[in-house]
Amino acid sequence: MLVDVRPLRVDGFRRLWLAGTVTGLGAQLTAVVVPLQIYEITGSSAYVGLAALVGFAPMAVAALWGGVLADVRDRRRVLLATTIGIGATSLLLWAQAWADLRSVGVLLALVAVQQALFGANTAVSRAVTPRLVRPELLPAANALQSLVTLSAGIAGPLLAGGLLPVAGAGTLYLADAVAMGAMGWAVWRLPALPPVGSTGRRRAPFLSQILDGVGYVTRSQILLVTYLADFAALSLALPTALFPQLAEETYHPSDIGVLYAAVSAGGVLAGLVSGAFTRVTRHGVAVAVSVGVWGLAIAWFGSAGSLLPAVGWLLLAGGALLALGVFRKTVLQTAVPDGMRGRLQGLDTVVAMGGPRLGDLLHGMAGAAFGAGWVVAGGGVLAAGAAVALVVLFPEFRRYGAGIERV
Template sequence: MLVDVRPLHVGDFRRLWAAAVVTSLGAQLTAVAVPLQIYGLTGSSSYVGLAGLVGFAPMATAALWAGALADVRDRRRVLLATTIGIGVTSLLLWAQTWAHLRSVGVLLLLVGVQQALFGANTAVSRAVVPRLVAPELLPAANALQSMVVLSAGIAGPLLAGFLLPVVGSQTLYLADAVAVCATAWAVWRLPPLPPAGSGGHGRRAGIRQIVDGVRLVTRHQVLLLVYVCDFAALFLGLPTALFPQLSRETFGASNIGVLYAALSAGGVLAALFSGTFTRVGRHGIAVAASVGLWGLAVAGFGLSRSPAAAVGWLFLAGGALLALGVFRRTVLQSAVADEMRGRLQGIDTVVAAGGPRLGDLVHGTAGAAFGATWAVTGGGVLTLATALALLLLFPDFRRHRALDTTAPDTTVSGRPGVCVAPAAPTRPHRRA
């Protein structure tokens, strides 16, 4: 029942995972310091919101491009370059604070650059994991990685809140830059990871390669529906934009921090007991069930009238979101040949980042028009209905199963109808 730690027996994955513990915590320090510095310079929350918008477009563009690049170049080198770039940007954030530039323009520029590097790094790193662990260990590996990110999302802001009055934002940026060195060392220790079957695509990454990835998604129903499920959950059901309104009107202003923490805490708890679901074989049903449970929990949260009930529903929602992330990434990593993994992870990064941003806009508008309760509950019900509809309407999605390492390879490549077995350091990538 507890978290499956078998992927940690693989040395390369273990080093990356351990380094991510340090680096994710450092990234949260910067995530807290940037909006505080922007607000301190401008005194306006609109500039804080602008930082999120400024970061999204570069992140989305870089994720798509880096995903294509990961399918034609050595992924270790691309991952190392983007990791070092993130560290250098954190150093520049420290330098602008140390130099007392007090320039919002410079700060927003650095935020845009760092978000671009983060998007690129995320797309490439998710394409690397299937090359490090055996196919049947992918769900467990994804659960371990998600646990690190969610834990850092809880511990990082708490640590930043403790350190800020003592050392200031300048030291937080420097600590983030130092923390990135852990991941850079772990990536440096990786073996060369040239993508299998990349010769047919040439050695350049561009619009054509990105379009090939989008075309692959639109031609293969399971892949497309996985993206639809994830977008529906984050666009229709993510209620965080309404937490301030709900805390003021229903739960008490002092409980807003508890609401934010409850989602991440539910995910961490689910990760600790991820052995209960990471061995599930029907990944299509697992994705839809996670989305449906998320929608049900969000609807229950919207109807809650006490902080205790609200936290309980958010715990359940956080666990469902963790499971959705595990199975979504596993399907995208395992259902295609190695030559296409980078592009699919690039698209996934854009969907995962764009859904919440668009959802915040829709929820905020609906909350102002109909009230927070109706907006949150309605979004949860629509999310649940979407999951049920996809299960009923698409039998291939229901039948999609986990990898079977005893069967011949039938993963799909960038050319529909062609099966390509990707290279792996442990065993050939195969599924039923």
């Protein structure tokens, strides 16, 4: 029932995972410092929000592009190039801080470039994992990777908060750049990962290959419903945009940090018992159950009147969110041929990033009109209802699992 560490016996995966523990912390340092530096320069939260918007479009396009490259080029080389690029942009962020440019334009441009490289890197790295790990160990591998990401999401901001007054923004950017060296070393040590069954024929144009990936999803009930389930969970029931309003109206303004941390902490706790995920054979049902538990936990959180039960429901929600991520990735890695995995991971990156942004917009508008508690609870109920509907209406998705329709 504890963490299944068998994927760490694979040399390539183990090196990537260990490097990820370092680079995850480094990435969180930059994620904290960039908005703080922008706010320090402008004194406006609008520019901080603009940075998120500026980063999303390049990230989405690059994720699709990176997915295509992962299907037609050596994945090791593509992953190495994007890893080096991320480290180089962190160095440029350090340079602008060291030079005291105080230019929002330069910061936004560097954020756009780094997010583009991150999108491509994410799509390729998710397509690399199934080439390193046996199919039956993919849930365990995905759980281990999610555990690192969530742990970094808790420890990284705390580390940044402690170091920033002492070391300054430039030093934290530099630490991120140095940390990327660990990932570069791990990727360099990977074996060559050329396209499977490559014949050297002339490749179709970029847009045509993207459309091939979209067409593959629309023809596969399993993939399409998995995307719908994930999108419903994150767009209907992700309450983070309303945490400031809830902290102000229901709890205490100083409680906002606890609300943010509780979801990640729940994911970490679930990751510590993720060995159970390997025993799950009905991956479609697991996706739906994860969405249902997430939605119900969020609904109860929305109706909680005090901090302690609210944190308890967020811990449960965070565990369900980790399980959703593990089984969603497993379905997308096992239900497609290797030559299509990169493009599908590119699409998944866009959906996974776009759902929360749409959810923030919907929750923010509805919360202002109807009140935060009602909106959070209602969104959770809708997400849980969507999970039930998807299981009932799509039998192929309901039946999908380990050993079923693997290609």
